[in-house]
Amino acid sequence: MTNLYDRHSVLLARAVEALRTRAFWTPFPEVPSGKVYGETAKAEGLAAFEALVGKAFDMPGHPEMRRVGRENAPWGKALSISYPANDPATLIAASQKAADKWASVDPETRAGILLEALTRLNAMSFLIGHSTMHTTGQAFPMAFQAGGPHAQDRGLEAVAAAYSEMTGSATAVTWEKPQGKHAPITLEKRWRIMPRGVSLMIGCQTFPNWNGYPGLFASLATGNTVIVKPHPGAILPLALSVKVLRDVLAEEGFSSDVVLLAADEPGAEVTKDLVETQAFSIIDYTGSSVFAAWLRKNAGSALVFTEETGVNSITITGTDDFAGMCDNIAFSLSLYSGQMCTSPQNIYVPQGGIETDAGHKHFEDVVSGIVAAVDRLLSDGAQAASICGAIANASTFERVEKARQAGRVVRESRETGFGSSATPLLVVVDDREGGPERNECFGPVSFFIACADAHDAIAKAAAIATEKGRSRQHFMPRMAP
Amino acid sequence: MTNLYDRHSVLLARAVEALRTRAFWTPFPEVPSGKVYGETAKAEGLAAFEALVGKAFDMPGHPEMRRVGRENAPWGKALSISYPANDPATLIAASQKAADKWASVDPETRAGILLEALTRLNAMSFLIGHSTMHTTGQAFPMAFQAGGPHAQDRGLEAVAAAYSEMTGSATAVTWEKPQGKHAPITLEKRWRIMPRGVSLMIGCQTFPNWNGYPGLFASLATGNTVIVKPHPGAILPLALSVKVLRDVLAEEGFSSDVVLLAADEPGAEVTKDLVETQAFSIIDYTGSSVFAAWLRKNAGSALVFTEETGVNSITITGTDDFAGMCDNIAFSLSLYSGQMCTSPQNIYVPQGGIETDAGHKHFEDVVSGIVAAVDRLLSDGAQAASICGAIANASTFERVEKARQAGRVVRESRETGFGSSATPLLVVVDDREGGPERNECFGPVSFFIACADAHDAIAKAAAIATEKGRSRQHFMPRMAP
Numbered sequence: 001m002t003n004l005y006d007r008h009s010v011l012l013a014r015a016v017e018a019l020r021t022r023a024f025w026t027p028f029p030e031v032p033s034g035k036v037y038g039e040t041a042k043a044e045g046l047a048a049f050e051a052l053v054g055k056a057f058d059m060p061g062h063p064e065m066r067r068v069g070r071e072n073a074p075w076g077k078a079l080s081i082s083y084p085a086n087d088p089a090t091l092i093a094a095s096q097k098a099a100d101k102w103a104s105v106d107p108e109t110r111a112g113i114l115l116e117a118l119t120r121l122n123a124m125s126f127l128i129g130h131s132t133m134h135t136t137g138q139a140f141p142m143a144f145q146a147g148g149p150h151a152q153d154r155g156l157e158a159v160a161a162a163y164s165e166m167t168g169s170a171t172a173v174t175w176e177k178p179q180g181k182h183a184p185i186t187l188e189k190r191w192r193i194m195p196r197g198v199s200l201m202i203g204c205q206t207f208p209n210w211n212g213y214p215g216l217f218a219s220l221a222t223g224n225t226v227i228v229k230p231h232p233g234a235i236l237p238l239a240l241s242v243k244v245l246r247d248v249l250a251e252e253g254f255s256s257d258v259v260l261l262a263a264d265e266p267g268a269e270v271t272k273d274l275v276e277t278q279a280f281s282i283i284d285y286t287g288s289s290v291f292a293a294w295l296r297k298n299a300g301s302a303l304v305f306t307e308e309t310g311v312n313s314i315t316i317t318g319t320d321d322f323a324g325m326c327d328n329i330a331f332s333l334s335l336y337s338g339q340m341c342t343s344p345q346n347i348y349v350p351q352g353g354i355e356t357d358a359g360h361k362h363f364e365d366v367v368s369g370i371v372a373a374v375d376r377l378l379s380d381g382a383q384a385a386s387i388c389g390a391i392a393n394a395s396t397f398e399r400v401e402k403a404r405q406a407g408r409v410v411r412e413s414r415e416t417g418f419g420s421s422a423t424p425l426l427v428v429v430d431d432r433e434g435g436p437e438r439n440e441c442f443g444p445v446s447f448f449i450a451c452a453d454a455h456d457a458i459a460k461a462a463a464i465a466t467e468k469g470r471s472r473q474h475f476m477p478r479m480a481p
Numbered sequence: 482m483t484n485l486y487d488r489h490s491v492l493l494a495r496a497v498e499a500l501r502t503r504a505f506w507t508p509f510p511e512v513p514s515g516k517v518y519g520e521t522a523k524a525e526g527l528a529a530f531e532a533l534v535g536k537a538f539d540m541p542g543h544p545e546m547r548r549v550g551r552e553n554a555p556w557g558k559a560l561s562i563s564y565p566a567n568d569p570a571t572l573i574a575a576s577q578k579a580a581d582k583w584a585s586v587d588p589e590t591r592a593g594i595l596l597e598a599l600t601r602l603n604a605m606s607f608l609i610g611h612s613t614m615h616t617t618g619q620a621f622p623m624a625f626q627a628g629g630p631h632a633q634d635r636g637l638e639a640v641a642a643a644y645s646e647m648t649g650s651a652t653a654v655t656w657e658k659p660q661g662k663h664a665p666i667t668l669e670k671r672w673r674i675m676p677r678g679v680s681l682m683i684g685c686q687t688f689p690n691w692n693g694y695p696g697l698f699a700s701l702a703t704g705n706t707v708i709v710k711p712h713p714g715a716i717l718p719l720a721l722s723v724k725v726l727r728d729v730l731a732e733e734g735f736s737s738d739v740v741l742l743a744a745d746e747p748g749a750e751v752t753k754d755l756v757e758t759q760a761f762s763i764i765d766y767t768g769s770s771v772f773a774a775w776l777r778k779n780a781g782s783a784l785v786f787t788e789e790t791g792v793n794s795i796t797i798t799g800t801d802d803f804a805g806m807c808d809n810i811a812f813s814l815s816l817y818s819g820q821m822c823t824s825p826q827n828i829y830v831p832q833g834g835i836e837t838d839a840g841h842k843h844f845e846d847v848v849s850g851i852v853a854a855v856d857r858l859l860s861d862g863a864q865a866a867s868i869c870g871a872i873a874n875a876s877t878f879e880r881v882e883k884a885r886q887a888g889r890v891v892r893e894s895r896e897t898g899f900g901s902s903a904t905p906l907l908v909v910v911d912d913r914e915g916g917p918e919r920n921e922c923f924g925p926v927s928f929f930i931a932c933a934d935a936h937d938a939i940a941k942a943a944a945i946a947t948e949k950g951r952s953r954q955h956f957m958p959r960m961a962p
Contacts, residue, residue, distance in 0.1 A: 019648065020650055020651065021650075021651050021654060022650055022651045023651075023654050023655075024657055024658045024659075031661070049648060066931065153864070168501065169500065169501055169503055170502050170503045170504075173502060175501045176505055178505075180512070193501070307699070351869070
């Protein structure tokens with residue numbers, strides 16, 4: 001057992017215990033406060049971020065044929081950072097070359113290295129927060145949490161789950177099978193973990209670390225090597241993560257190329273080229289169902305793990321706090337301008353209205369109550385920007401514009417005055433086959449749908465969840481059987 | 482918790498413990514002895530088998546549109562048993578109708594029912610042995626073990642592994658997230674196991690129960706319903722298993738249709754029709770890589786678990802017991818006429834020979850030593866039949882005949898005089914691209930291949946293992962994520 005496993009064994013044991021009990025527990029505080037992260041952490045994080053802007057990102061020893069980098073600037077601040085880039089064959093060869101030693105060590109050694117990396121990433125959470133903010137368009141508090149401690153939680157959970165699976169059975173036994181009066185058959189049995197091979201982690205634009213860490217750390221913990229392919233609009237958060245992992249690997253005597261970066265630019269994405277090599281044993285992906293289907297078809301023998309688009313619903317059948325409900329829904333609709341996998345899109349309300357603490361509310365009363373709550377919440381531009389953030393991808397504006405034609409607009413989307421912004425567009429639509437609410441409309445767009453009654457509203461929400469919102473996440477072992 | 486869980490909870494706990502320690506343990510004795518199974522068990526098992534022959538197999542309450550049944554008679558004894566048969570839509574509808582209640586109960590209830598079924602199947606091991614013998618062509622002792630206690634071990638292992646996974650994390654927790662000076666966020670969280678849906682278990686001809694029980698019992702333990710599609714040549718062992726499961730299910734108040742039989746006849750197999758309904762969430766299959774590839778392509782969103790053909794090798798580089806080695810290899814080549822997934826096919830020997838306790842042995846000495854050992858082992862017809870068993874499938878004879886043309890025959894395949902038999906054919910072949918030893922030749926055929934030296938022999942055996950023998954078994958969770 002290495003020094004790093006010893007250093008982090010208590011952390012690992014507590015994480016394994018939390019997996020078992022499912023109670024709340026985290027070693028990574030979510031509050032972006034100097035009291036927690038050190039009085040100078042905030043200023044140092046900002047300075048570290050500014051020092052990266054406009055420069056060639058330093059990735060010692062990483063294979064490099066050229067430089068690329070044309071990331072998003074949702075808040076208007078262009079990063080202008082260049083990253084090492086390579087053709088797929090070079091990256092895959094480097095990954096394969098690094099594989100044997102990483103595969104051969106015990107689960108403790110790998111867990112120690114990964115927990116050291118997560119601990120260092122946690123200390124960098126302010127830098128990661130700024131990197132996440134200026135690539136995804138999240139407001140800083142969300143960017144800090146989602147790119148920093150919450151993503152680190154997910155990385156830790158992956159390491160703990162992998163460690164738990166890898167150590168749940170004996171790795172050696174003297175196996176004795178009785179043979180009646182004869183001497184027993186005795187076998188000295190030994191088992192060792194066999195990784196699957198090279199893993200590809202395809203990052204997404206809105207939550208690069210949060211969606212990326214589970215696959216990244218699970219593949220590494222189980223002894224696979226990983227090529228990280230960030231979204232071309234949001235490279236920096238994952239580049240920082242890859243760099244920290246490479247640093248710790250090198251310090252511990254492993255090839256840094258156990259983790260590699262496959263950066264690219266919008267319009268010249270390398271994802272399909274990578275996948276079509278058929279060199280991967282595992283592929284992790286977060287994003288559209290269309291590309292996920294392409295992956296499943298073209299991934300060869302790779303295990304494909306995806307988190308895909310869905311349609312989230314709110315069904316309103318009554319409340320004992322109408323004002324509170326409207327405020328709560330307004331916040332959910334506004335947060336990060338509907339760019340979260342949990343953002344509600346469809347709001348089902350009985351045509352005849354609902355009973356509330358403020359008396360009967362007709363369908364139109366519910367609609368106007370929520371519209372007014374959104375207007376109230378976002379009345380101040382700076383506060384609106386702190387809630388809505390900015391829009392990560394220009395195609396979201398096109399979807400908002402198209403959704404305006406989908407029905408009766410009851411609230412127009414507006415700018416906050418900060419960055420590329422769009423507050424919620426709210427549209428009353430008819431419930432009909434092929435209606436606009438039947439598919440995901442990613443971004444700050446929500447639809448009100450009048451239903452026959454409460455049962456019909458629940459049935460409609462259940463149907464869309466079954467059809468479009470069914471989880472496509474698959475969890476399968478990252479070790480060879 | 483039900484009565485059946487209470488009855489078998491110690492058995493389950495010991496099986497879970499054996500999974501963890503990997504030490505030898507079984508509750509199902511492998512010796513076909515009256516001392517173990519009761520003095521009358523042997524006679525009763527045979528009588529029960531004879532009572533089934535030539536009759537309509539009784540499967541109370543099973544959907545039935547017609548009767549089918551044209552099983553193998555490798556020992557010359559035709560079973561002439563008819564089984565209920567249905568179109569795929571009827572079976573799938575019945576399975577789906579039975580699903581909800583089975584899915585909704587706790588893991589303990591399901592485990593109790595499955596362990597009761599395994600315990601009853603164990604008591605029926607003599608009947609199962611005769612059923613396995615007269616469908617697969619195994620000699621009785623192997624048929625008893627592989628169709629009975631060893632298959633039951635595998636079913637028990639599947640139940641224990643599923644139970645262990647389903648109960649490893651809390652199912653309820655009061656989740657409290659601190660909020661600094663404010664009151665914590667408190668959530669009452671509940672989890673429940675979500676099965677995937679209807680499972681299809683496609684049985685094989687040579688080891689119907691042994692290869693079928695892991696998928697069957699794993700799917701059931703995790704709350705899925707199962708349609709069992711036996712090989713048309715070997716229905717009876719799985720029909721008996723399905724019947725016992727249906728009996729216990731009905732006694733415990735569940736629909737028997739949680740487990741259904743999809744029997745068919747040679748030349749009119751229903752497997753493709755079943756798969757093409759795309760109604761299955763899980764498919765288990767043992768057999769050829771060609772059909773496994775078809776399954777993966779046509780299974781839709783089903784998880785496909787397969788055990789496929791491979792090429793097993795022996796590499797001889799020296800020995801301190803030449804006579805013992807030859808006898809041991811002779812037994813491996815002869816046992817069940819090479820119809821086991823572990824039967825050796827390719828024997829790699831250095832061209833220049835090997836060092837042994839009996840002096841240097843040239844390549845030809847090694848070949849003739851093994852040939853002589855096979856001849857010696859099988860010199861008596863009755864003993865040969867007890868080792869070689871009979872041939873399950875007529876196409877095996879065609880492969881033997883074709884292999885005679887593949888090189889220099891050093892031992893001809895012969896009949897034992899009992900049933901449809903074939904003793905080992907041994908052929909010296911050249912090592913060349915596309916040689917006959919490069920693909921699986923299922924049945925009593927082995928090839929000797931002369932190699933440059935010991936290192937070359939090991940390299941060749943390793944290469945064929947990587948190319949053809951790589952395990953295709955995938956183990957993935959049978960619960961929805």
